[in-house]
Amino acid sequence: MRSFAKVLALSSVAALALTGCGRSDSGTSSTSSASGSGTGSASSGAAGGGFAADSLIGVALPQKTSENWVLAEQLFKDGLASAGFKADVQFANGGVGEQQNQIQSMVTKGAKVIVVGAIDGSQLGTQLKAAADSGAKVIAYDRLVKNTPAVDYYVAYDNFKVGVLQGNALLEGMAKKKANGPYNIELFAGSPDDANAKVFFDGAMSVLQPKIDDGTLKVTSGQVKFEQAVTQGWKAENAQKRMDTLVSANYSSGTALDGVLSPNDTLARAVITSVKAAGLPVPVVTGQDSEVESVKSIMAGEQYSTINKDTRNLVKATIEMVQALQKGTEPTVNDTKSYDNGVKVVPANLLEPVIVTKENAAEAYANDPTLEPLTK
Numbered sequence: 052m053r054s055f056a057k058v059l060a061l062s063s064v065a066a067l068a069l070t071g072c073g074r075s076d077s078g079t080s081s082t083s084s085a086s087g088s089g090t091g092s093a094s095s096g097a098a099g100g101g102f103a104a105d106s107l108i109g110v111a112l113p114q115k116t117s118e119n120w121v122l123a124e125q126l127f128k129d130g131l132a133s134a135g136f137k138a139d140v141q142f143a144n145g146g147v148g149e150q151q152n153q154i155q156s157m158v159t160k161g162a163k164v165i166v167v168g169a170i171d172g173s174q175l176g177t178q179l180k181a182a183a184d185s186g187a188k189v190i191a192y193d194r195l196v197k198n199t200p201a202v203d204y205y206v207a208y209d210n211f212k213v214g215v216l217q218g219n220a221l222l223e224g225m226a227k228k229k230a231n232g233p234y235n236i237e238l239f240a241g242s243p244d245d246a247n248a249k250v251f252f253d254g255a256m257s258v259l260q261p262k263i264d265d266g267t268l269k270v271t272s273g274q275v276k277f278e279q280a281v282t283q284g285w286k287a288e289n290a291q292k293r294m295d296t297l298v299s300a301n302y303s304s305g306t307a308l309d310g311v312l313s314p315n316d317t318l319a320r321a322v323i324t325s326v327k328a329a330g331l332p333v334p335v336v337t338g339q340d341s342e343v344e345s346v347k348s349i350m351a352g353e354q355y356s357t358i359n360k361d362t363r364n365l366v367k368a369t370i371e372m373v374q375a376l377q378k379g380t381e382p383t384v385n386d387t388k389s390y391d392n393g394v395k396v397v398p399a400n401l402l403e404p405v406i407v408t409k410e411n412a413a414e415a416y417a418n419d420p421t422l423e424p425l426t427k
Contacts, residue, residue: 101379102163108373109157109165110140110192111150116285117317118342119362120168123192126366127166134370136377147171154178157187164188164373171244172196172392188376191397192369195246198393204382205390205399206369208360210247214254216406217312217337220356221255222262224335224408225310232267234309236334237297239290239322240280241314251314251339252277259312271301271308282314287321294325302331310335316345319354341407346416346425349409359405359415368400 110127112120124140131138139157143150147170157165158181165182169175172194179189179201189196191205225234236259241248262268263275274280274297282290290313302308308326311334313319319338326333338345339358348354372382384398391397407415416422 101377104135104377105137106163106377107137107139107157107160109154109160109162109187110138110168111154111157111165112140112142112168112192113150113170113194114144114146114284115142117315117340119340119360122362123168123366126363127370130366130370131373134374136373143170147174151175151178155181158182158185161185162187164190164376166190166192166369166373167196167202168192169194169196169246172246173198173244175199176201190369190372193247193365195390195392195397197246200394202392202395202397204372204384205397206365206372207247207399207401208365208404209401210250211254211257211389213339213358213360213404214251214256214314215258216254216358216404217251217314217339217356218255218258220337220406220408221310221312221335222258224337224355228335229309232262233269234267235269235271235302235307236310236312237272237294237301237308238270238275238280238312239282239293239314239318240277241318242283242285243278243281245285248281248314249277252280255312255314271306272297282318285315285317287317290318291321291325294322295329298325298329298331303329308332308334311337313337315339316342316354316357319345319357320348323348323353341416341422343421343425346407346412346422349407349412350425352409356406356408359407360402361419364402368402372400 108131112123115121127140128138139160139162141153143153150170154165154175155178165187167175167189175196176199179196179199182189183201189202191202193207195205196202240252259268263270308331311322313322313336316338319336322336323333333353335355337356338354341357341359345354345357349357375382384400386399386401388396390399405415413426416426
């Protein structure tokens with residue numbers, strides 16, 4: 052989500068404000084520690100289930116499929132260290148098995164809290180049970196962990212609302228180009244092993260389905276189900292290949308393509324690449340994550356929209372949860388009803404996503420040292 056060379060210079064002032072970040076490409080895992088007094092004396096645990104302020108905190112992140120995940124790595128290292136914790140931050144670029152092993156290792160090392168950005172949130176039950184049995188708390192980060200009671204909290208942006216914003220942006224963008232429908236569209240969804248993917252899709256379809264039903268929208272390919280729209284692994288090449296097929300089958304004889312629902316920026320750029328290669332006008336395309344290349348594309352008038360989900364704020368909220376647990380107090384949550392993982396309803400702290408188009412980009416990124424200059 053950010054240009055890492057620029058934000059690296061800010062890491063020295065990360066602290067808990069988490070206003071800076073950096074990048075490390077030296078490997079898939081790292082451990083950092085600090086003996087600062089960010090949460091109190093390092094030798095004393097808090098009453099009521101707290102733990103020592105210099106305890107180990109594990110952070111298990113998925114594959115590096117987008118800028119926001121890479122950004123989170125350095126933010127967690129810097130923020131946890133500034134708060135006085137030891138941090139074990141790992142990426143599972145090798146897949147689910149690697150993430151399972153990493154979480155089990157964190158348990159063995161005695162981590163008091165394990166933050167999990169799951170590759171596949173339904174395949175971590177054994178490892179998270181081991182964490183719970185050891186007394187560790189588990190925070191699902193960005194993606195809900197499913198089918199296990201061994202997850203204590205969930206911290207994320209409001210992902211259903213993300214989809215709603217994307218659906219509305221698609222309609223608004225097409226109306227700006229052509230006042231009245233019907234509009235021909237295609238639908239893309241994220242990876243089926245990511246619990247968020249269907250939430251994004253369902254949010255968008257809560258806006259789009261009524262318009263499909265009344266004839267305002269036509270999905271020319273007929274592929275309207277989540278299972279038909281998924282993009283395995285969130286990989287750009289998979290989205291581009293599917294878009295190539297859709298264009299060839301449905302739009303090669305002059306049928307206009309007015310819009311494409313894309314769940315994130317990486318896939319949005321893949322869709323745009325495909326339609327441009329076919330010689331078609333670029334349709335209205337949505338996105339998510341405020342990736343640098345997509346913000347450039349928005350300002351150039353190609354990609355229509357993205358969603359700003361500032362990773363700095365999400366990591367900050369997660370570390371605040373860790374600090375509350377260290378003190379033996381309840382972390383802040385604002386939703387105790389919505390996130391049923393199949394076994395339990397997980398208390399959640401949801402942050403507000405922001406839709407970004409060319410018109411409001413300068414305002415949306417006003418405090419972002421990397422993206423703000425792109426909007427001038």
